[in-house]
Amino acid sequence: xxxxxxxxxxxxxxxxxxxxxxxxxxxxxxxxxxxxxxxxxxxxxxxxxxxxxxxxxxxxxxxxxxxxxxxxxxxxxxxxxxxxxxxxxxxxxxxxxxxxxxxxxxxxxxxxxxxxxxxxxxxxxxxxxxxxxxxxxxxxxxxxxxxxxxxxxxxxxxxxxxxxxxxxxxxxxxxxxxxxxxxxxxxxxxxxxxxxxxxxxxxxxxxxxxxxxxxxxxxxxxxxxxxxxxxxxxxxxxxxxxxxxxxxxxxxxxxxxxxxxxxxxxxxxxxxxxxxxxxxxxxxxxxxxxxxxx
Amino acid sequence: xxxxxxxxxxxxxxxxxxxxxxxxxxxxxxxxxxxxxxxxxxxxxxxxxxxxxxxxxxxxxxxxxxxxxxxxxxxxxxxxxxxxxxxxxxxxxxxxxxxxxxxxxxxxxxxxxxxxxxxxxxxxxxxxxxxxxxxxxxxxxxxxxxxxxxxxxxxxxxxxxxxxxxxxxxxxxxxxxxxxxxxxxxxxxxxxxxxxxxxxxxxxxxxxxxxxxxxxxxxxxxxxxxxxxxxxxxxxxxxxxxxxxxxxxxxxxxxxxxxxxxxxxxxxxxx
Numbered sequence: 001x002x003x004x005x006x007x008x009x010x011x012x013x014x015x016x017x018x019x020x021x022x023x024x025x026x027x028x029x030x031x032x033x034x035x036x037x038x039x040x041x042x043x044x045x046x047x048x049x050x051x052x053x054x055x056x057x058x059x060x061x062x063x064x065x066x067x068x069x070x071x072x073x074x075x076x077x078x079x080x081x082x083x084x085x086x087x088x089x090x091x092x093x094x095x096x097x098x099x100x101x102x103x104x105x106x107x108x109x110x111x112x113x114x115x116x117x118x119x120x121x122x123x124x125x126x127x128x129x130x131x132x133x134x135x136x137x138x139x140x141x142x143x144x145x146x147x148x149x150x151x152x153x154x155x156x157x158x159x160x161x162x163x164x165x166x167x168x169x170x171x172x173x174x175x176x177x178x179x180x181x182x183x184x185x186x187x188x189x190x191x192x193x194x195x196x197x198x199x200x201x202x203x204x205x206x207x208x209x210x211x212x213x214x215x216x217x218x219x220x221x222x223x224x225x226x227x228x229x230x231x232x233x234x235x236x237x238x239x240x241x242x243x244x245x246x247x248x249x250x251x252x253x254x255x256x257x258x259x260x261x262x263x264x265x266x267x268x269x270x271x272x273x274x275x276x277x278x279x280x281x282x283x284x285x286x287x288x289x290x291x292x293x294x
Numbered sequence: 295x296x297x298x299x300x301x302x303x304x305x306x307x308x309x310x311x312x313x314x315x316x317x318x319x320x321x322x323x324x325x326x327x328x329x330x331x332x333x334x335x336x337x338x339x340x341x342x343x344x345x346x347x348x349x350x351x352x353x354x355x356x357x358x359x360x361x362x363x364x365x366x367x368x369x370x371x372x373x374x375x376x377x378x379x380x381x382x383x384x385x386x387x388x389x390x391x392x393x394x395x396x397x398x399x400x401x402x403x404x405x406x407x408x409x410x411x412x413x414x415x416x417x418x419x420x421x422x423x424x425x426x427x428x429x430x431x432x433x434x435x436x437x438x439x440x441x442x443x444x445x446x447x448x449x450x451x452x453x454x455x456x457x458x459x460x461x462x463x464x465x466x467x468x469x470x471x472x473x474x475x476x477x478x479x480x481x482x483x484x485x486x487x488x489x490x491x492x493x494x495x496x497x498x499x500x501x502x503x504x505x506x507x508x509x510x511x512x513x514x515x516x517x518x519x520x521x522x523x524x525x526x527x528x529x530x531x532x533x534x535x536x537x538x539x540x541x542x543x544x545x546x547x548x549x550x551x552x553x554x555x556x557x558x559x560x561x562x563x564x565x
Binding site: 028030034035037038075079099101103104106109114140171172173175178216220223266267269270 | 301312313316317318320321322324325355356357359361363381382383384385386388389390392393396397398399401402408411412415418419422423425426429449450451453454455457458461501502505506548549550551552553555
């Protein structure tokens with residue numbers, strides 16, 4: 001299990017405390033996300049750290065998330081279609097002394113009163129196709145939140161984490177994967193900036209590295225500099241030794257992590273994406289065959 | 295049952311009210327019916343609208359759901375709806391109050407700022423949903439709603455580009471150009487300023503396609519897909535078609551998706 005000791009970014013308010021907000025949901029992940037996002041917009045970007053537990057099925061997973069909430073003193077916001085899960089969350093939080101807010105029940109209850117009848121218990125909300133659709137929307141939302149090293153605390157939720165130096169196409173690759181329903185985070189590897197510690201707790205089968213030939217990187221960056229109106233020849237960014245240094249640095253980290261590395265120099269995003277999808281599909285199986293050993 | 299068949303949903307919000315509507319629509323799906331009507335009070339400031347909402351809601355079978363930051367307004371609302379016997383839901387208010395205590399600071403109440411933040415959020419969500427829905431030539435009936443239509447031959451990176459642009463809040467659709475298949479006629483109804491075409495050098499496209507065939511376990515020479523002749527023909531047909539539409543054309547050969555995306559975004563924002 002992931003430990004939470006290093007999650008905070010050292011941010012604090014003189015008059016109050018930071019709040020860990022755990023957002024739990026089943027197939028209502030999208031609704032839960034809208035509510036959580038509404039809350040954070042009201043309080044600004046800092047001070048509230050969200051951890052999402054979406055598409056939860058099974059009491060064990062819910063209990064596990066609530067135990068974590070209890071340990072860390074997190075506030076729980078939940079949105080469950082399943083009445084059984086709603087009750088489980090309420091009772092568990094009550095027992096553990098966790099602050100818990102139900103985004104769904106009050107409206108259901110209001111509707112019951114208005115209608116003079118109860119809802120159909122746990123009626124399936126969506127067609128299977130809609131579920132697939134929401135899975136993708138959720139993946140895209142996650143990928144946006146976890147783009148470019150944003151929000152390292154949610155890295156552990158990722159189906160795959162893409163690492164690489166700048167201009168290796170991490171963001172578009174992640175967006176493509178998200179579009180296939182994969183929650184994809186990306187973390188830039190920049191010399192002088194330590195990757196977040198959370199990265200090193202992700203199983204290596206869920207991390208993929210990207211690299212690109214120095215010549216190709218040089219070309220892309222030169223164009224980028226001139227687009228920005230900067231003289232490319234004077235910039236450190238494009239100087240080949242600088243590029244080599246970055247590539248060496250990134251290679252070091254990627255080798256350290258023991259991850260699969262793709263050279264994207266002569267490939268379309270889709271190619272790399274499909275290989276990653278195949279890799280993810282096969283990871284579980286290989287893992288069990290080789291016991292996850294290096 | 296009768297009551298539900300004519301149930302009116304009143305949304306009251308100090309911002310767009312979309313979050314409340316989202317939750318209410320998910321909840322109504324658990325009943326055998328839908329709202330007969332949704333009345334939205336948006337960007338409500340202070341308690342000025344409460345009496346109006348209460349008197350309208352009291353006149354028909356209804357439920358009132360609010361997302362309001364201001365506690366005073368919420369409590370007046372709760373009292374007045376209770377007195378009138380109207381089901382009332384203060385959606386996230388209790389949570390705002392609790393967080394205010396824990397964080398030791400008040401929530402944002404500047405209506406203009408919240409409005410902007412909420413609109414940006416929902417614009418992004420809608421753009422992403424749109425891009426997924428209109429990916430790879432699907433849902434062409436929605437094309438007139440697009441901020442951007444991306445056309446290009448296979449393997450020019452249309453999908454990643456669409457997703458990237460959607461992430462910035464613009465609705466992007468993408469349609470593959472295949473020589474044997476006529477593009478949907480509806481494209482002609484999209485203003486040319488909203489259409490971009492992606493092209494790529496024949497050499498690069500051949501390389502990409504050969505790699506693709508290898509990945510599929512095929513010998514690259516076994517298929518016309520990656521031959522010079524086929525690729526030249528496709529690129530020529532695509533370029534002719536794009537010119538006939540008056541589309542702006544981007545050569546994506548050896549370019550990162552972010553680069554093309556940035557140029558397109560600059561153009562979209564300048565409009």
